[in-house]
Each structure stands twice: as C-alpha cells, then as structure tokens.
Amino acid sequence: MSFGSDNWAGASNRVMEVLAEANAELAPAYGNDHWTGRARDILSDQFEKDVAAFFVGTGTAANSLALGAYARAGGIVLAHTDAHLAHDEAGAPLLFSPGMQIELVDGPNGRISPKALAARLKSFGERDVHRGRPVAVSITNVNELGQCYSTADVAEIAALARRRHCAVHMDGARFVNALAHTGASPADLTWRAGVDVLSLGLTKAGAWCAEAVILFDPAMREDFAYRHKQGAQLFSKNRFAAAQFVAMLEDNHALGLATHANRMGRAVADALTRSEAAALLLPPQANEVFAFLSPAARDRLTRAQITFAPWQTRSAHAAAPPEPDWMLCRFVASFRTSDADVAALERALTG
C-alpha cells in the first residue's frame, strides 16, 4: 500500500474509456483534431473566458513554458522558499528561459508572505541592471506544504505583483484539489484574482498524462504556439492528451476524484493525529499530509510495507519536530485511496 505520491495511482476508469473512444478513428495530427478542439472548448467554458490552452507532457514542462512566456532579459521570478519549480525540476525553468533567475520569498504555511513579497519587490531598484528585475511571481496551489491559497490570498499576491508589472503564475499541479478545498470556481481562483498563466495538472488527479498551460490572455496564443513546439511539447497524436482533459473535466469528473482524495487526506491526518507517535505539521487542506513521525512509527510503517516519503522544508516558518529524532514525512492520498487503506495505515501505526 502506498501513500508515496498521488502519481503512483494510474488513470481513472473513465479516462481509460475516453482514451479508447478517441482511438476509434483517424484524426489530424499536432492538435488539429476535434478532441483537441473539444478539450479547449471545455477549458474555456469552465474558466468562463476564452483561454489559450496548450497540452504538455509534464508539470515541469508546463511551469517552464509558462514562465518562459514572461521571461525578459535580466528577469527574476519570485517564488516561495519551498517552490517545486526552484528545487525539484532540475533547473528546467532556467533551461527553457536562459538567464532567468529565481529568487525565493518565504512565508508561513507554504504561502508567500504578502508582506515579505512587498518588501522584496520594493528592494529592486528601478533600473538596476546588475541585480535584474522582477518579471513574475509564482505561487503553487495546492502549495508544497499541502495548503491552499484562497481567492483572497491569490488576489493579495497578484495585486502586489501587478503594481510592479510582474506576471502571476500559478503552479496548479494539484489545482483541482485546491478547487475542492476552497470551493472556488476555476475562474475565481485564477484570472479573476489576477493570475495570468496556470500550469494545470490533472495527471495526479487521475489521468495518465494530462498537463496544460492555460494562458488567460488569448492574445498570447500565437506566440506561445511557437514556444510550445520549440519546447518539444507538441504531441503528434495530441488527441490522446486532449481526450484525457475531456474525460477529466466533463461532468466534473476530476473534481469528484479530488474531493475523494482530499477526504482521504483528512482521514490520514486523523489517523496520524490519533497516534502518539506522529504529530501533524499542519492540518491538511488537500490530499497531502505532512507530519513528524517518531523512529518507531516509521519502522512500523516500513515493516507493514506502507510507502511514504521523508520530507524536507526549507522554510524558516516551519515548526520544529516535537522530538529531535522525529522526522518530517509526507503522506499523499489519491483517487484510488480507500477507507481500508487508511484503516490499514492506522493499524500499522498503532503497531
């Protein structure tokens, strides 16, 4: 049994069914097919505006291409101290936008502190060519500590960014989980709050490969199309990527899967809370649970062949472990996680 990551889960049955359906006929290549058109229509429909949507193979690609659209000479992206794109993508954003720098801004609960962001933005001189200039602020929602930015949180960050002519990027590798938690609409959590570009990930939610860059300014479509191709991300049989979006977005399928995964996340947190050998770092808001575990608890889980991941936060705001040898760990629930799985976890924990 695994709480290793939600990308250990495969694809939902519905995704597999729609993939089979999409396979029935010949279809033009490189996105000139009706599945791609249909997926784009659904996206524009759900975001309540004409959006430019580009399907890519990985979340790393989505982040890298999205930021690239706003890169300028001497440009600096501001992101949270724990940002995935700064630590876990092997420098991909810097390969796709050579010369772009990433600077980290801390804040509690995995969120950029608006106050710290304001101070950082202010620290840049108007034309300091040596230091460079801020061009984008990137926030992750659900963030790297499993917490969400509310629409108000997003709007606050975005307003600060806008004042300094910075674009706002949202890394939405678990965007649907954030929707499920906040109850916000896709439009409210993004462009209505000031987001310019979204890395929309549905893979973790229950597809096998459904990642996209969503640009809320459709005037950027033509330019981005070249970036997308040059970034080696334009699938020849693009309909199979598109079909997964269709499957996930129609009838709120993804939202249903994410709601389940979030519920399982809370169940995991409850189980951990009931154990004396574990202490939550934060109450989870989505499907990821971060907790300190005693050595004994870790041993018990390992013996029970329950997978989880030792974790690390670089944030100065994170709580210290209750005991020096307790280690921060991450547990992730997915659309496939069951109550039985959580029960087994709890049994293993209690030895």
Added chain:
Amino acid sequence: MSFGSDNWAGASNRVMEVLAEANAELAPAYGNDHWTGRARDILSDQFEKDVAAFFVGTGTAANSLALGAYARAGGIVLAHTDAHLAHDEAGAPLLFSPGMQIELVDGPNGRISPKALAARLKSFGERDVHRGRPVAVSITNVNELGQCYSTADVAEIAALARRRHCAVHMDGARFVNALAHTGASPADLTWRAGVDVLSLGLTKAGAWCAEAVILFDPAMREDFAYRHKQGAQLFSKNRFAAAQFVAMLEDNHALGLATHANRMGRAVADALTRSEAAALLLPPQANEVFAFLSPAARDRLTRAQITFAPWQTRSAHAAAPPEPDWMLCRFVASFRTSDADVAALERALTG
C-alpha cells in the same frame, strides 16, 4: 480517408490493451516502476547490448536531447539538406543546446552523400574557433524522402564521422519501417554500424506516445538522466510510456505493423504509377510515397476527400516535376491503411 500522415492513425489494439493492463495497480512514479524496467530490458534485449533508454513525449524531444548529449562549445551538427530536425522542429534542437549550429550536407535520395560529407568535414580547420567544429552527424532512417540507409550506408557515414571525432545520431522516427525494409537487425542498423544515439519513434508505427532516446554507451546513462529531467521529459506516470514500448516490441508487434504499412506504401506507389496524372519522385522504400501530381489529380483527390500533403524538398538532387504545374506531394500509409483505402485512392485518381 487520409494519407496525410502516419500520425493520423491512433494506437493499435494491442497497445490499448497493454495500457489497460499497466493501469491495474499503483506503481512508483518517475520510472521507478516495473513496466519501465521491463521496457528497458526488452530494448537491451532487442539491441543485443545494455542500452540506456529514456522515454520522451515527442520525436522533437528525442532529437533535441540526443544531440544535446554531444553538444560542445562551438559545436556543429551536420545533417541532410532536408533534415526534419533542421526545418520542422521550430529550432528545438537549438533551444536545448544553446549555441549549437546545424549545417546541411546534401546528397541524392534524402541521404547524406558520403563524398560531400567527407569534403565538409575536411573543410573544418583543426582549431578554427570562428567557424566552430563538427561534433555530430545526424542521419534520418527512414529519411525525409522515404528512403532508407542500409547498414552499409550507415557504416560509411559513421566511419567518416568517427575519423573527425563526431558522434553519429540517427533520427528514427520511422525506425521500424527501416528495419522492415532493410531486413537488418536493430543492432546491425545502429551501434554495430557506428551509431551512438538513436531517436527511436514508435508513435507513428502504432502507439499513442512512444518515443525514446537510446544511448548505446550505457556509461552516459547517469548524465543523461539529468538532461532528461531538465528537458522536462520525465513523465511522472512513466509506466504508461513504458507499457507502450512493451506492447510494441514484444513479439515484434511494431515490426508487423510497419511491414504492413510499408506494403501499403508500395501499393500506393503502384496506384500512383498506374495513373497518368502522377509520377513518383522515387520508388518508396517504406510507408511514405513522394510523387508529382497534376493539378487535375490533386483536384480529384480533394473532391474525394482524400487527404495528402503538398511537399517540398530543398535538395539540389531532387528530380524536377514532369510538368511545371505538377506539384510534389506526400502520401503516407499507416498500420491502419487497408487495401480498400488504396483502391479508393486509385479510383479517385482515375476520376
């Protein structure tokens, strides 16, 4: 009906079945799963040596990452005048290897002329920092005019490259079609003939997304793993890419599909040859047919809703059209092309 491209066809039934099978259980992410291991084992088995295999999302990615592994400061890649990577990938290889140049070498039948290659290689001074230095020779097999390099052809090019310390890259977007035509083994057509790195494409043959970089020097595995991730090409649910390789390579499934497609290519060529309104550019060796079509013939096909592609060759060796208004066109057969399709094409042509 479409002869537009083999990537208009979807995935074979077998591929869909194995994808379903791969979806049954949880599996570790990022290639640490048993499907990835199994696909790698099959590849090493079929290439008769330990190879380093990396799955990517597009043929453009495979070419770009493959060349990047051999890029050096001032480095120049030599490729055929019609090379796909020089004209149809939006400069992706130059994005992934900033500063790398591509120089074109012509030759008849879509193949680099060994004599022209030798002369070009000789034209580089030993330490001419202004001009740069050749670092790789890239050949496409099946090439951009639907012709194949035999093992002897490959060996001749590779020997010239090696003498100048250049790596040899093969763009194998239709590699299995080349295997089917030449009857060579995968090993004979690649590393035994001097190829260092292969862009292996099985998507066109009948998968939905099965592209890989195959490095024949396994010592490059560790370094390339970082390149692969940094290039935003490491799938989180990598097992689904791997499963397609398993489906395609076990029991020579891909070879069977390609053999069929090649046979359909010949049938298309025969149909075109029988028409007075068409003239083959070259007798096809795989599943692509290049022919000049009269305006009347093009009209008839369009009216019959038969898709094909106007084409262009930049090679000085290409034959001229028989009449000034005849246009070079490309027809591609796929695993899904049937005798009935070809018969319909012939009926339409003869009006």
Added chain:
Amino acid sequence: MSFGSDNWAGASNRVMEVLAEANAELAPAYGNDHWTGRARDILSDQFEKDVAAFFVGTGTAANSLALGAYARAGGIVLAHTDAHLAHDEAGAPLLFSPGMQIELVDGPNGRISPKALAARLKSFGERDVHRGRPVAVSITNVNELGQCYSTADVAEIAALARRRHCAVHMDGARFVNALAHTGASPADLTWRAGVDVLSLGLTKAGAWCAEAVILFDPAMREDFAYRHKQGAQLFSKNRFAAAQFVAMLEDNHALGLATHANRMGRAVADALTRSEAAALLLPPQANEVFAFLSPAARDRLTRAQITFAPWQTRSAHAAAPPEPDWMLCRFVASFRTSDADVAALERALTG
C-alpha cells in the same frame, strides 16, 4: 607587411590621445560617466535622432545582442549565404538567443537578392509552428565580399522585411567604410532606409575596441540595458570604450580614416588588376579586395612576407576562378596602409 585584416592595425594616434585624456580623473563606473554621455550624444547627433547606444567588446557581441532584442520563440533570422554571423562567430548569436535559427538567402555581390528574399519570406506559412517564423533580416554593410548596400538597396530589403513584420539588422563592422563609399549620411543608410538596429564597429576603422549596438527605437533602451549587462558586455570602466567613440566620431575622424583605407583598397585592386597573375572577383567598393591569385603569385607574396588570407565564398553567384588552381584571396587595407605598402605589394606580385 600585412594585408591580412584591418584589425591587424592598432589604434589611431588620436584615439590614443583621447584615451589618455579620459584617464585623467576618477569617473563613475558602468557607464554613468560623462564620457559615456558625451559619446551617446555624438551618436544621436550623427544619426540625427535619439538613439539607444550600448558599447560592447566585440562585433560578435554586437550582432548577438542586437538580434537577441528581436528574437522570439520559433524565430528565424534571414541573412546572406556568406553572412559573418552565420559562419564566423562560432554560433554566438545562437547562444545569446537560444532556439533562434539562421537561414541563408543568396544573392550576387554579397548582397541578399530582394527577389530571393521575397520568395523566402513568402514560403513561410502564417502559423507554421513546425518551421518557425521569420523575425529579422540581417544585412552586412560593407558586406562579406567588400560590396556596399546603397540607401536604395537597404530600403528595398527593409520594405520586404517590414511587410512580414521582420526587424532589419545591419552588421556594420565596416560601417564607416560603407559611408565613405556611398557618400550617404549615417541616418540615410540606416533608420531612414528602414534599419532597426545597427552593429556599429569602429575597431577596424582605427580604435582598439569600439563596438556598439545602436537601437533606433529609443523605447528599447531600458529593456536592452538588462540584455547588455546579462550578456556580460557592460564594461566597468566604460568611459574608455566611450572615449574611443568620441575620438572616432568627432570631426569625422573615423570617416577620414575609412576614406583613406578605401582609397588604399582601390590601389590594391589596381595593382592586382595590372598583374597577369591575379584577377579581381569584384571591383572593390571599400577597403577589402577579393581576387583570384595564381599559385605563382601566392608564392611570390609569401616569399616577400606579405600577409593576405585565402578566402571562401559559399554563394552560388560567385564567379569561378579563371584557372582551376587560382585561389580566392582577400587583401584588406587599413588606416595605416600606405602607398608604399601597395607599391611593395605590386613589386612582389610582378616578381
């Protein structure tokens, strides 16, 4: 004695004097000094408009940064078959603008053929993401065969470029020699004819290091300032670069030096013409002379320790040598070349 290149000559006496003058006092670094301001004022004065001027260390840097200002995803620069930036800069423009491609367009006399340019521009589809899109046309003036573009020539190229929304770049490594030949004003030969950005080189004319990027749209100044710094081209003691521009541009010093060099070029051409062992490729228009030399003539020059350079043109328009063993050679006159030097050349030629 050397006709090897005009960059074998050092700096004019006046340049050395002004450098000494600029050294007299402390001055702010990084271009915030009055010499830099003065050089910029002179440039705006001589170009008859407010220009954005950035001093750099090499012509390669000027070309690379200038094109970078117009690079876009999928962007292609069109340049002449013999363009220096395509063959003699080790791929620098592709390092500074990763992903940018350079395509060559031929034409007689080292000039892009307007007809060929029009055809090439037309060959790009409107949104062909695979092939990419033209973003700039680069012309060299004086060009790589020692010929000049007149103001009418420039305007014709620029009009074609503009129609396709391409920027126009002029590689002016020998710009002053072009001014001297054409008699045009700096403004007429550049922005009034449609040039957007000029690589202005005064090093060959008689400075030790005086290269600049001149942007004719001053609104690009702020953005380019970051590009300039990030390209590692902002001198800390920038006044010394600026002082050379002051020295070269005040009182038309550079124009005087170039006029002399051009006159010496014609004298070299006359001497070669009078020899039976040499044949001009083209009548020179500036200070570079291209001629075919017999083996005997080359031997005689070598024995007389007169330096010149074997040369190569890739243009299909270039004349063939009068005899198979005659070799294309380049002779360059500089501000330091004297009548005595040319007389010595003629004596050596005639054996």
Added chain:
Amino acid sequence: MSFGSDNWAGASNRVMEVLAEANAELAPAYGNDHWTGRARDILSDQFEKDVAAFFVGTGTAANSLALGAYARAGGIVLAHTDAHLAHDEAGAPLLFSPGMQIELVDGPNGRISPKALAARLKSFGERDVHRGRPVAVSITNVNELGQCYSTADVAEIAALARRRHCAVHMDGARFVNALAHTGASPADLTWRAGVDVLSLGLTKAGAWCAEAVILFDPAMREDFAYRHKQGAQLFSKNRFAAAQFVAMLEDNHALGLATHANRMGRAVADALTRSEAAALLLPPQANEVFAFLSPAARDRLTRAQITFAPWQTRSAHAAAPPEPDWMLCRFVASFRTSDADVAALERALTG
C-alpha cells in the same frame, strides 16, 4: 572625491605607456600576436605552471565562462549568500550556462562556512535527478565583505568540493588585493590549494580592461577556446588586452598598486573607527571597508561631496547596526587613493 568603487579609478600610467607601446606596429588579430603570447607566458610564470589564459571584457564574462566550463545537465553551483555572481550580474552565469542553478551557502565574514558546505553537499542524493547535482563551488577572494580566504581556507573548501567531484572556482575580481593581504603566492592561493579555475581581474587594480579566465588544467584550453569565442569575448585587437596584463604583472606592478590600495583601505577604516558616527562591520583585509554610518555622518559626507555606497548583506551572520537608523555603507580605496583623500574623509566625518 570618491570612495564609490575602485573601478572609478582609471588606468595606471604604466598601463597607458605599455598600451602605447603595443600600438606601435601591425599585429595579427584574435590573439595570434606576440603580446598575447607574452602575457600568457607571464601568467604561466607567475602561477608556476602552464595555465590556459583567456582575456575577456568583464568580470561577469570571466565568471560566466569559467562556470560554463564545468556546467553539466542538472548542475548546481554553490556560492556564498552574498556572492556577486548570484546577485549582481543580472543572471549572466545562467545565460551562458542555460539550466545551471546557483544555490547559496552562508557563512560568517563573507566566507562559505566549511561546515555548512559539507552539510549542503551531503544533502544531495546520489542520483536525485529532480533536485540536480552540485558541479562547482565558487568562492570570491577578496570576498563580498572585503575579507580574504587564506590558502588554508581555500584548501578546506576545495577538499570538500573535491570529495563530491565539484570543481572549484575563484572569483578574483580583486585577486591581487587578496595576494597583498595574505602574502600568499598566486599558485599557493589557487591551484595548489585546489582551485580549478580563476576569474582574474586586474581592472579594479589599475587597468582599463584586464580580465581573464585562468584554467589550471591546460588540457581544457582547446575546448575553452570555442567557449570563449562563442561567448563573444575574443577581442579582435586582443593585443591591447594582453598588453595590460603585461603591464600589470611585470615587476609586480599590480601587486604594488594593490598593496597601496589595501593600505589606504586600512587608513579609511582607521578614520571611521575614530569617528563616533561610524562603526566597522569588520576590520578590512583589503581595499574595501564596510561600516555602519549614522544619518548625520552620511549627511556630512554627502555635503562634502564624498562618494560612498549604501550597502546590503544577505548573510544571517552579519552584525546588526549599532542603532536602527545607522546604515551599512561601503568605502573602496584604489591605487589612486591618497593619504590626503583619507584625511579629507576624516575631516568630513568629524564635521
């Protein structure tokens, strides 16, 4: 009067004299001249080994090209929290090595803490493609707080780096000032202590443009030559860069200038120490003095038209200002700073 920076000073008389001497004759371009050879010989002589030396236009270029020689896919450079190359070069190192990341390691007195470095290096997993891998450690000597690494300090850092197969880079923008302070030989302070590549800056010491990359492994010479040219840093009239090295290095001219500047630095520190309105951050070791100044002191200096720079350190180890409104400032002495200048500073301070 200015203590703004040592690059406000111009060039020493001797440098100007040697430049004039180098200008006397024609000389081959692009470094094939005897001045370049002579400068290289002197460098090899002073470093007591055959070194590969490349002259560049800026310290930023030296750092960027030097690190580029060790960049690999997924590679990370570790540098001090205050490192110039991380904060003051507009991302240039990331432009020249796309995809390379810079991570900061703190430590007191502007030096990387060996303990913190060891911990950071240990934190990288062996094959963690997501996070990337350390490829180089960069130290600045004289560092960003005006302090020096002794030969023992360098060796300690280098040993840690070596254990993890990291190259060691030294940013020596004020290298001669470090030699003057430590009394170490150039060889002892670099390659004998484990440094692989040095950015050697003599501009600040008293040239107008004398920056170089010194590779201590001469086998890297050929490869780096292409990097140097592609980086747009190969001067056509390279002899003028070389001549400055000759002038600065012969007879220990630069060391003499730096010794003077260091002495003036101490005099500035003494003057500040004697003032009640200033407090040293650290006792200076070279020609830079960092001190907290009261608002009144800053006003007095400004009124006296004495230039200095408000400063910032990001290090958590830096002392806090004695009073909240005292501001960290930097004063730099140069080869041109006189006792009279320091006396004037002291007079101004005491109001």
